Amino acid sequence: MGWPCCNGLVRAVGVSNYGPKQLIKIHDYLESRGVPLCSAQVQFSLLSMSEAQMELKEVCDYLGIRLIAYSPLGLGMLTGKYTETNLPQGPRGLLFRQVLPGLGPLLNSLKDISEKRQKTMSQVAINWCICNGTIPIPGVKSVEQAKENLGSLGWRLSSDEVTELESAARSSSKKMIQNIFQTR
Numbered sequence: 001m002g003w004p005c006c007n008g009l010v011r012a013v014g015v016s017n018y019g020p021k022q023l024i025k026i027h028d029y030l031e032s033r034g035v036p037l038c039s040a041q042v043q044f045s046l047l048s049m050s051e052a053q054m055e056l057k058e059v060c061d062y063l064g065i066r067l068i069a070y071s072p073l074g075l076g077m078l079t080g081k082y083t084e085t086n087l088p089q090g091p092r093g094l095l096f097r098q099v100l101p102g103l104g105p106l107l108n109s110l111k112d113i114s115e116k117r118q119k120t121m122s123q124v125a126i127n128w129c130i131c132n133g134t135i136p137i138p139g140v141k142s143v144e145q146a147k148e149n150l151g152s153l154g155w156r157l158s159s160d161e162v163t164e165l166e167s168a169a170r171s172s173s174k175k176m177i178q179n180i181f182q183t184r
Contacts, residue, residue, distance in 0.1 A: 011036075012035065012036045012039075013026075013030055013035055013037050013038065014037070014040070014068075015037065015039070016040070017041070017042060017043075018040055018042070019052060020055045020056045020058075020059045023056065023059055023060070024059060038065065039065060039068050039135075040066075040067055040068065041137075042056060042067065042069070042070070043069075043071045044070070044072065044129060044132075045069065045125065045129065046074070046106060046110075046125055046128055046169045047077060047103075048071070048074070049170065049175075057132065057133075061133065066135055067133065067134045068135045068137060069129045069135065069136040069137065071138075071139075072125060072126050072129045072137070072138050073122055073125055073126070073138050073139075074125075076088070076092075077099060077103065078106075078121060078125040079120075079121055079122045079125075080107065080110070080111060080120070082096055082100060084097075084100055084101055087100075104172065105168040105171045105172045106168045106169045106171075106172040107121075108168070109168035110124050110165065110168075113157070113164070113165065117157075119152075122138070122152070123148065123149070123151045123152040124152075124157065126138055127152045127155065127157050130152065130153075131157050131162050136152075
């Protein structure tokens with residue numbers, strides 16, 4: 001028995017902030033009703049490489065679900081725009097004050113690779129998401145930022161560069177606070 005409310009109109013479903021266990025559960029539920037789960041949108045960046053996020057990525061890959069990576073620039077922390085003395089105002093500034101001081105290895109690696117590639121740190125961070133098989137959706141505040149983000153397309157980081165960035169992310173003493181709305 002299908003979903004009577006949909007009258008055959010639902011061709012696929014996407015979810016947001018599901019953890020690995022809930023993702024498997026909803027996938028199986030939808031599959032039993034003939035509706036594919038096509039995407040899962042979660043916080044995913046070099047700042048959110050927790051075991052849970054990487055497990056979620058593996059589950060998505062295994063089940064054929066596209067992972068949509070929101071906040072691929074870590075709220076802007078991976079852009080190189082902010083420093084310990086140049087912080088945004090409000091709650092974001094409080095978060096940055098806690099996290100930025102521990103990001104030295106990651107920010108240095110992003111900067112080194114961006115200079116070698118003649119790209120921006122933002123473009124490298126977004127390209128890392130692409131190299132991990134996700135669809136990044138960076139937020140923009142201006143046409144210039146949108147144009148800059150387009151520079152992350154049409155090329156790929158080498159496997160050595162991906163490994164370097166991931167190693168630097170793991171060796172950084174701070175991580176992004178995980179989304180409290182994501183299920184397990």
